[in-house]
Amino acid sequence: MTDGQPKRGRFITFEGGEGAGKSTQIKLLAEQLQKRGVRPLVTREPGGSPGAEIVRHLVLSGMGKILGASGEALLFAAARDDHVHSVIVPALTAGQWVLCDRFTDSTRVYQGKLGSADLSLIHALERVTIGSLKPDLTLILDVPVEIGMARAAKRRGNDAPDRFEAEDIDFHRKLREAYRQVAIDEPERCVLIEATATVKSTAQAVWQVVKERFPELAKAHSKPHSKQRSKVRSKARSLETNGA
Template identity: 65%
Template sequence: MVEMTTKRPSGRGRFISFEGGEGSGKSTQIKKVAERLAAAKLRAIVTREPGGSPGAEIIRHLVLSGMGKLLGPDAETLLFAAARDDHVRTVIQPALNQGTWVLCDRFIDSTRVYQGRLGHVSPTMLNAIDRVTIGDLKPDLTIILDVPVEIGMKRAAARRGTAAPDRFEAEDVHFHQELRDAYRQIAAEDPQRCVLIDATPDPDMVAADVWTALRDHLFAQPSAAGSP
């Protein structure tokens, strides 16, 4: 195994967010990255948004039940903001400060896409929320998993089985296509932080592409055969 060194000081953990539409395979890929980091003797935690901390999980239940939608886009955005504030203060920032890697299923880009692009919440409001909830904190790398809408919706339906679709899964095809377009736009506008990955192949093939992106963005020397 080739020892790898990171581009940033070793004292701080790395923060990787995973984004994408419904059924894009975020949970699967996060699990695979966590396993590979563990094999490389790197501490990592897996978390999610909305949620990830006790207070934020309560808000997650409210939002995904559809209650936030009834309040309107601005109020729903404030619910997400409250959840993120608790999540960052009690989970993400402490872990990073301790040198632990944080793998997060959704973060600020989801707000920009779901509430900003699709909910038409103003950029001014979103920027103000960011200043309060995250300050200067941003992911070191954002993996955006891209999958055609029809495939993603089929995957999401298979995953939930007989359970009712949540607040966002229940939206129509047009909503999900706009969602995909918005994520692709974010990847194009911020290539230094974001990597767009085709998530339609076999999960192991996608995982190889995800690890290549992580290695190229966060490690100083390329990994050779046999490295994590």
């Protein structure tokens, strides 16, 4: 960082199996940050940019499955390249925090560990698409497979399951174990969050980790509640009227 340039924003990614609650927890974390004057960019993968959203539809619809795990990895790489360079990097460079629903760990797990894509291919694609970019923190939400699948089914209602939700239960059990292994392999970056209980308790666990990881948040003061702000404004007007 040089004089006149903002400090790089923080980059937090959320990972986990189907129905782990990533989207909900990202929203709640964003609200906590906003209370402290931090306005994060919330995004997702695959997707997050116009070009990447096209790939998202292609993959989740199941049309990309005919290409195999390596082909899907290439599709995700194309989407990620657009997303990273048109959305994530500009935001971080401008000093904005970025919260992303899935990132490179999803490709490593879904197409790498569970698929047939060679890990050397996946790592090569990462070098091309993200370069030295790395999340400051990755939160891996962990839930038993049966609970996650039930949540996913409730969320989609009458809609058909997507490409990955439609996989059998053995796939999802392996998926959970693969993510738990990611947390073990990279403890400096990854934190495993037990997300079986209530949304509120999971959100509290997430916030505790984020506060501990980023001490600058301790210096940020929560914005007063709307009623408190109203009282402050009323008191200010009273002082002005009385000539204080």
